[in-house]
Amino acid sequence: MSRLIDELKKLPGVGTKSAQRFAFHLLRSSDEDAAALADAVRELKASLRLCSICNNVTDVDPCAYCSSPVRNQRLICVVEEPTSIASVERTRGYMGVYHVLHGTLSPLHGVGPDQLRSANLLARVERGGVDEVILATSPTLEGEATASWLATALRNLTQRSEALQGKTVKITRIATGVPAGSDIEYADEVTMSRAMEGRREL
């Protein structure tokens, strides 16, 4: 029992109290239900893995995006988490592929460049198979720091890559600005500054 409670406490947001409640619930459940949960946990790890190309969570390797013949494999959108892909897919306008970092730079939490899964992105760009990298990390403190670090790393890389032979890889950042449908009077000053700086010619 206490071994189960200790394991349940490793789940995010679950403390001793919740873990005990879960454990007692499982104790009272039928043998089948408990077995089903145990199997589902085991199967998850057996069937899901990270795509070796883009780090997305997938059951086949490479993932559906990286193996898609209709997607532009030379256009990469870099996101923080596998769940961020859904935000970009909802736009129905993006037909490139992805790269998942599984986090952002966060020195306070001990996340440096080495803890991010960026090595396979850099390798992919260095091999010369990429035209544009869109940095779609969130416009938060950590997301901006990550985008700026990646932009520098990618620029240094493309300058010394032999496969690229002087070809430039476009490095772009998604727009920060006033959200669609909202009034500029509700925009905070940082957002409004960025909206003014990022103005585009019509």
Place this chain on the structure above:
Amino acid sequence: MSRLIDELKKLPGVGTKSAQRFAFHLLRSSDEDAAALADAVRELKASLRLCSICNNVTDVDPCAYCSSPVRNQRLICVVEEPTSIASVERTRGYMGVYHVLHGTLSPLHGVGPDQLRSANLLARVERGGVDEVILATSPTLEGEATASWLATALRNLTQRSEALQGKTVKITRIATGVPAGSDIEYADEVTMSRAMEGRREL
């Protein structure tokens, strides 16, 4: 009494009930208080007017922005309401002047191009004293329609203006995108689409 109630009901958001409450409050107040309110209303109209250059609410004509020697009078930021100026000023990064439309196009509410105060903006641009017009209406349905109508009107104008002699006036639109400090997972699909379309090269 009923004349006062009728006049109070013309204020935005004030119905019969509120107007009666206001009227009875004034009845109970001292003579001085009632006189002070009446004078303040009269003085407002006597002392405040719209700037003849930019339509901003002001006590001197031209307003403080239009007569400022340190502001770039050749850079105009077009906003919907006088209160929108505060949103742009809070960025502390804008050193141009303004133009207030006093509304947005809204065919459903009977607001067409003729109801907007745009004539003095067009005249100012036509005289050739302007390098760039930033369209800072909100990214709402009405704000976008207004920006797009104004962009067309300004382009037509600059093409036939003799004072401009072939010089182009830059027409720009503030950026729509993910607000600063917010996670892309909370961005709706229209905002995310615009953030992707409006991406900028780093």
